[in-house]
Amino acid sequence: MKCSDPQLGGKIALEIAFNMAQGTGVHLTPEESQHLAECKECNCMLPLWFRKGAAARETGKAYNIVNLAETGDRRILKRSTQYGTALFKSHEDDTSKGLLVEISATGDISDGHEVTLDEFNRLE
Secondary structure, three states, X not given: OOOOXXXXXXXXXXXXXXXXXXXXXXXXXXXXXXXXHHOHHHHHHHHHHHHXXXXXXXXXXXXXXXXXXHOOXXXXXXXXXXXXXXXXXXXXXXXOEEEEEEEEOOOXXXXXXXXXXXXXXXOO
């Protein structure tokens, strides 16, 4: 199975991944939509392109929290753990919940995941 128009297929892949990473809607041109309808390879790749974009968005959220912590933003809670460092940014509409980002002792940054403030405070 080979893409019938690799240049167009690549453009579609970038469009989907970029817009998913930005959290915006994906809007394909009629030509791009027609290509997806006819090209089996690109159609099979669609789920992967969406996952890549979503993963980039999650990684971006984590790095944003790390950057805010490094600039001293007081909305970011920080604590040392057995793993390394834990950062917590509460949601604006519900401060009892938020995103936890962990930085290992070697500097690896995890994607954020939802936790409660109590769970963050209980980290060891």
